[in-house]
Amino acid sequence: MDDGQDAAExxxxxxxxDEPVNAMLLETVLSARGFRVVTAADGEEAVARFQEHAVDMVLMDIMMPGVDGYEATRRIKALDRGGFVPVLFVTALTDEQRLAQCIEAGGDDFVTKPISRVQLNAKIDAWLRTRELYRTVVAQRDRLRSHQLRLEHEQETAERIVARATASNALETPGLRYFYQPAAILSGDILLAGRRPNGNLLLLVGDFTGHGIGAAVGVPGLAAVYYDLVSRGAHPAEMLDAINEKLFRSLPSDMFLTAALIEVDGRGRRLGVWNAGMPPVWLVQGEEIRHRFVSSDLPLGVERNTAPGRRRLTYVDVPDDCFLYACSDGIVEVAGEGGALYGDERVEAVLRAACQGAGFDDLLRQVEAFRAAAQASDDATLVEIDLDQAFANDGGGYGAAEAVHWRTELVLDACTLVHVNPVPPIMNLLSDLGAMEEDRQSLYVVIAELFTNALEHGVLGLESKIKRSEEGFEKYYERRREALAQLTEGEVRLRVHYDPRPDSRGVVIEVEDSGPGFEYQRILEAAKHGDVAGALAAGRGIMLVRSLCEEIEYFPPGNRVRVRYSGTLAG
Amino acid sequence: MSIHTTAEDGGKTLVVNVRGYFDFSLHKDFRQAYKGAEGIRRFVVDLRETEYMDSSALGMLLLLREHATDQGGEVVLRNSSREVRKILEIANFQRLFRIEE
Incomplete structure (x- = not known):
């Protein structure tokens, strides 16, 4: 900011x-103080000069031929867009009405004739200060406005990211209705819906601590993990562990996620709910609250997993005509006149009184009516599921015992075996085609062991015996590497047949290699008794396979094996 | 890296974390993780981030156990998922290792 001296300069x-003498007198006073001076002899010329020069202040005579002082002032003020150029009328007039006209025309002050040097200087200084202050305020306002615009733009970008990250077709499931209202542009409330490979709908209603940007930054990461886990058929208990771990690692310690995870199992007509820190999840039938799933666990991201698989959903069988309601605390904790909170009881009263399927609209209406006018709203989410409808549209997912049968064969020649480990892609295939759920680790072991045996013993001709000691272990894998690098002949065929029967997952896996076969009888015998740790190193894998599969069959000369995995050990 | 280590108990315990597929491809890294640890007798294998393990992983655990026993120490398996736990139990590893939740 300029001080008086700088401004003067x-x-x-x-x-x-129009009187040259007057103009000259003023010019003398102003020049003596170092100001630059531009003169005009009438209104017309004044407007022209004003447009030519960057004028900071105008001293204006009133009575002039042609365009007078009033009109010139009006035109100058109209030309001055936001810069604020004070216009001081220099006049001998004292008549109130004339002076009022000056103000009407846009004038800011008067200097009386005859000119007093002291009075003139005082007014000029005062107006220069005012003008400076005005400019500072304007500059600050402009800066604020541009900050505000940038902030809004950034929030809108963030909002689009969040919207994309959380979007899911599963939210369009028939029978599912939801209301989602952020308090600010961005919300800490989160609503995610996905279908497990078995067709079950899995819904997460959650609330990050706080709201606005701070709360919303956690949303996309959570959504990505959630949808990945759901589509891979992860067990809900494992999902919750994985989400907890992810949040614990990525969030600051004062931030966490309260959440309810809801599984809608259409084939079993079951409902599973896990609730940590959310308002109750209600299962309503007519006027009766059939079940109230209350919070039973710490929110996610608060502490490390101590007991994996501990976060279990509570499952209940669902009779006909049931509706499920879940909400965030933005519904339950709405404050009314006098500060009282809406509360669980009022929610339940509305849900019980509502006609079939009207609970959703009734509740939103009642909550809005209850809210005190002055009360700012919190992030709010409400979900309703008409379970009969949701059950009838269970997504036609895979995994229904009769739904899907498929088989595939993968033939890996020598060149491919050198470069590719087919087990991970086969695991993905199984998952995508719905052949596995919670027992994927077991299926992995079965497939990995059978493939490893076929490759290492059948095709590469390696002996497992040496693996028993540490040096042997190293040597074994060194030889494996060398043998694989030199491989020019041989192949492994992997056949997977998804053949579910009622109450059995039914994956048939057959592996055949181009090797000469091996003494499978001896290995099978050895694997039958004795534990894995004590077993021959070669028998270890086979023994795991034996324990996990209900059928295992070798075909002479021992280069082809077929197993049937049923997942009966699950649970 | 699929394997990383941390110290616990003021350096008296070595914790080995295995992420993703715990199979033969990790055997060098896994061995290196504990071979360099002079004077340490207590080893924890943290399976929190282990997605899949097969019999070669079991072999590697047995080798670690051998190493620990030579030092007069022990091996603890920690944070196994429900399914990995099942594999460990089929292999009767609860008789050889302390399995912690």
């Missing part, structure tokens, strides 16, 4: 007077 004055 740089300011430019426009002096308007």
């Amino acid at each position: 740089t300011s430019t004055f426009l002096v308007v007077d």
